[in-house]
Amino acid sequence: MKRSLLILLVVCTAFIGAIIGSVVTLRFYDAGSAYNSIEERQNLRLTNFSNDSSNRNQEVINFEAAASKVTPAVVHIRTVYGGGKFSLNALDSYLNPHAQSSGSGVIISDDGYIVTNHHVIEDANSIEVVLNNNQRFYAKLVGQDPSTDLALLKIKAKNLPFVKYGDSDGILTGEWVLAIGNPFDLNSTVTAGIVSAKARNIRILSDKNNLQVESFIQTDAAVNPGNSGGALVNLKGELIGINSAIATATGNYAGYSFAIPVSLVKKIMDDLLEFGQVQRGLLGVQIIDVSAELAENFKLDVVRGVFVRFVNKGSAAELAGIAGGDVITAIDDHQVGGVSELQEWVARKRPGQPVHVTLLRDGEQKLITTTLKNFEGSEEIKRKPISYELEGATLDEVPYSKLNELSLDGGVLIRKLSFGKWKKAGIQENFIITHIDKVSIDNVSDLNRAMEIKKGGVLVEGMLTNGERLTIGMDW
Numbered sequence: 001m002k003r004s005l006l007i008l009l010v011v012c013t014a015f016i017g018a019i020i021g022s023v024v025t026l027r028f029y030d031a032g033s034a035y036n037s038i039e040e041r042q043n044l045r046l047t048n049f050s051n052d053s054s055n056r057n058q059e060v061i062n063f064e065a066a067a068s069k070v071t072p073a074v075v076h077i078r079t080v081y082g083g084g085k086f087s088l089n090a091l092d093s094y095l096n097p098h099a100q101s102s103g104s105g106v107i108i109s110d111d112g113y114i115v116t117n118h119h120v121i122e123d124a125n126s127i128e129v130v131l132n133n134n135q136r137f138y139a140k141l142v143g144q145d146p147s148t149d150l151a152l153l154k155i156k157a158k159n160l161p162f163v164k165y166g167d168s169d170g171i172l173t174g175e176w177v178l179a180i181g182n183p184f185d186l187n188s189t190v191t192a193g194i195v196s197a198k199a200r201n202i203r204i205l206s207d208k209n210n211l212q213v214e215s216f217i218q219t220d221a222a223v224n225p226g227n228s229g230g231a232l233v234n235l236k237g238e239l240i241g242i243n244s245a246i247a248t249a250t251g252n253y254a255g256y257s258f259a260i261p262v263s264l265v266k267k268i269m270d271d272l273l274e275f276g277q278v279q280r281g282l283l284g285v286q287i288i289d290v291s292a293e294l295a296e297n298f299k300l301d302v303v304r305g306v307f308v309r310f311v312n313k314g315s316a317a318e319l320a321g322i323a324g325g326d327v328i329t330a331i332d333d334h335q336v337g338g339v340s341e342l343q344e345w346v347a348r349k350r351p352g353q354p355v356h357v358t359l360l361r362d363g364e365q366k367l368i369t370t371t372l373k374n375f376e377g378s379e380e381i382k383r384k385p386i387s388y389e390l391e392g393a394t395l396d397e398v399p400y401s402k403l404n405e406l407s408l409d410g411g412v413l414i415r416k417l418s419f420g421k422w423k424k425a426g427i428q429e430n431f432i433i434t435h436i437d438k439v440s441i442d443n444v445s446d447l448n449r450a451m452e453i454k455k456g457g458v459l460v461e462g463m464l465t466n467g468e469r470l471t472i473g474m475d476w
Contacts, residue, residue: 033273033274035273036270036274037270037273038108038109038113038266038270039266041110041111042162042164042165045109045162061176061235063176063190063192065235065237066178066233066234066235067178067180067190069237070163070178070180070233070237070239071132071188071190072131072132072133072161073106073107073132073160073162073163073231074104074106074132074180074181074182074230074231075107075114075129075131075132076102076104076105076129076182076185076187077102077103077104077105077116077120077127077129077130077139077153077229078100078101078102078127078128079100079101079102079103079120079121079124079125079126079127079128080100080126080128081100081101081123081125101120102182102185102226103116103117103120103121103181103182103226103227103230104116104182104226104230105153105229105230106229106231107160107161107163108163108165108269109160110158110160110161110162111157111158111160112137112154112155112156112157112158112160113153113154113269113273114139114152114153114154114155115150115152115153115229115242115265115269116150116151116153116229116242117149117150117228117229117242117244118144118145118148118149118150119228119244120151120229121141121144121151122144122146123453124141124453125437125453125454125456126437126438126439127139127141127153129153129155130187131160135157137156137157138155138438138439139153139439140153140155140439140440140449140450141153141449141450141452142154142272142449143271143276143277143384143449144272145271145272145278146207146212147205147207147209147212147278148212148264148278148347149205149244149260150242150260150264150265150268150269151272152268152269152272156440163231163233163237163238163239164237164239165239165262165265165266166233166238166239167238167240167262167263168217168240168241168261168262168263169261169263171195171198171217171234172195173194173195173196173198174195175194175195176192176193176194176234176235177192177193177194177195177221177232177234177235177240178221178231178232178233178235179191179192179193179221179222179227179230179231179232179243179257180230180231181223181226181227181228181229181230181231182230183223183226183227184224184226186226189227191221192221193219193221194221195217195218196219196220197217197218198215198217198261199215199216199337199338199341199344200214200215200218200258200340201214201338201339202214202245202247202258204245209375211282211375213264213340213343213344213347214340214343215261215264215340215341215343215344216244216245216258216259216260216261216340217241217259217260218257219232219257219258220255220256220257221257222253222257223243223246223253223257224252225252227243227257228244228245229242229243229244230242230243239262239265240262241259241261241262242262242265243257243258244258244259244260245258246258261344263348264344267347267348267349271350275383275384276383276384276445276449277382277383277384279350279351279374279381280347280350280351280374280375281316281347281349281350281351281352281353281373281374282316282351282372282373282374283315283317283322283346283355283370283372284311284312284315284317284318284373285308285309285310285311285312286309286310286311286312287306287307287308287339287342288307288309289306289338290302290303290304290306290307290327290338291303294307298325300327300360301360302327302329302360304329304337304338305327305328305329305336305338306327306329306338306342307325307326307327308322308324308325308326308328309324310324311323314377315373315377316355316371316373317357317370319370320357320368320369320370321368322357322368323361326359326360326361327359327360328342328357328358328359329358329359329360329365330358331346331355331356331357331358332345332355332356333356333358346372349372350381351373351378351379351380352372352379352380352381353371353372354370354372355369355370355371355372356368357370386448387444387448388444390448391420391421391422392417392418392420392421392422393414393417393420393423393427394415394416394417395412395415395447396412396413396415396444397443397444398410398411398412398413398432402432406432406463406465408432408434408463410434410440410441410442410443410446411432411434411441411442411462412432412433412441412443412444412446412447413430413431413432413465414427414429414430414432415429415430416429421474421475422474424474424475425460425472425474425475426472427472427474428464430464430465431462431463431464431470432462432464433447433460433461433462434461434462434463435459435460435462436450436454436458436460436461437450437459438459438461454476455476456475456476457473457474457475458473458475458476459472459473460474
């Protein structure tokens with residue numbers, strides 16, 4: 001009898017322990033996002049919502065429904081440049097004013113991912129996000145891509161309103177759209193216009209490797225400084241673009257604005273989410289638009305398309321047999337009338353993915369399939385490297401048991417210290433970093449990204465492994 005009771009007690013204890021262990025693991029396990037696609041996350045969260053058909057075949061155009069749906073998910077982004085003694089010290093900010101700027105962003109997931117323009121947060125020392133209801137957060141920079149002028153931010157929040165991805169391929173010239181953002185620091189401003197054109201290249205972006213992609217949606221919705229990074233939506237309240245630029249001689253709105261199509265936004269956001277950097281698949285060709293003059297000079301049978309001037313050695317194009325003088329007319333069965341359209345369709349793919357190229361050579365149409373390569377000439381996907389050695393500090397993830405013991409959601413353990421900025425600031429070994437300039441640090445990858453953009457004074461918060469909390473200012 002005693003033996004039976006003993007066995008029962010052991011089984012019950014093991015069962016209870018398993019439950020507690022599962023709860024603790026679920027509470028503290030946070031090795032980054034549990035998904036690699038924002039669109040999949042959106043579809044999951046919207047599974048139980050029926051499609052809104054109220055905007056179909058309306059006799060009267062209704063902007064109100066889209067505006068009320070999207071406005072809560074468009075945020076104000078404020079950035080600070082340069083750093084004084086302590087970058088978030090109020091007295092220092094008063095005595096040594098920092099350069100500041102502002103723009104907009106769009107919440108694209110319920111758990112706090114935000115898309116904005118790269119130029120809105122470029123070189124920023126700290127990024128503050130203000131929600132439509134005036135809640136404020138300091139944001140993590142997950143990744144950025146100058147070649148498309150996009151960046152992905154993350155704030156620590158749940159159950160946020162977000163804007164569902166729409167279909168920028170399906171929009172038509174003349175279709176009504178709304179631009180929502182924060183021009184001149186005026187929160188939640190909504191303007192209306194129509195799609196004026198698609199696949200515009202206005203030669204505003206630059207990239208050190210000449211890989212910039214410009215295939216803008218042109219609209220006549222009023223957009224001004226501060227609108228950058230805001231939403232361009234259709235009348236169903238779906239995101240079709242991120243407002244990025246205006247055509248102006250004065251710096252203010254002068255009739256036309258330009259947005260990055262959501263078809264490209266989706267791919268860039270998923271790259272940054274999963275890999276920390278963009279995975280660009282390249283054909284490896286030097287190209288120009290086909291014009292009537294070029295068609296006459298080269299005796300071409302078409303006056304629209306993309307003329308191949310040169311094919312790079314060892315590129316995907318060369319291996320597939322594409323040659324100088326060819327005219328590319330379609331990518332994956334999508335007609336391309338110029339360079340901007342070709343760049344957009346190719347930029348949606350990663351290295352190692354196939355692409356079908358339709359071209360004309362000596363008046364004969366050919367279909368060629370090739371596999372895209374990255375800038376280094378490889379078909380590999382490359383994840384942004386994580387450094388566990390940073391300015392004299394040897395870093396490590398904090399064990400879940402220690403997170404549980406200290407009631408922390410995440411952090412980075414300084415395992416060893418040699419001479420460097422951390423030691424100079426008075427930080428000790430076995431110190432757990434939990435926040436940098438008020439931004440939560442969950443793992444070593446977070447810390448890498450946070451310190452990458454810091455200049456000047458930095459506020460470090462955390463605790464020793466004995467539970468003692470410390471806040472330390474350091475010069476970075």
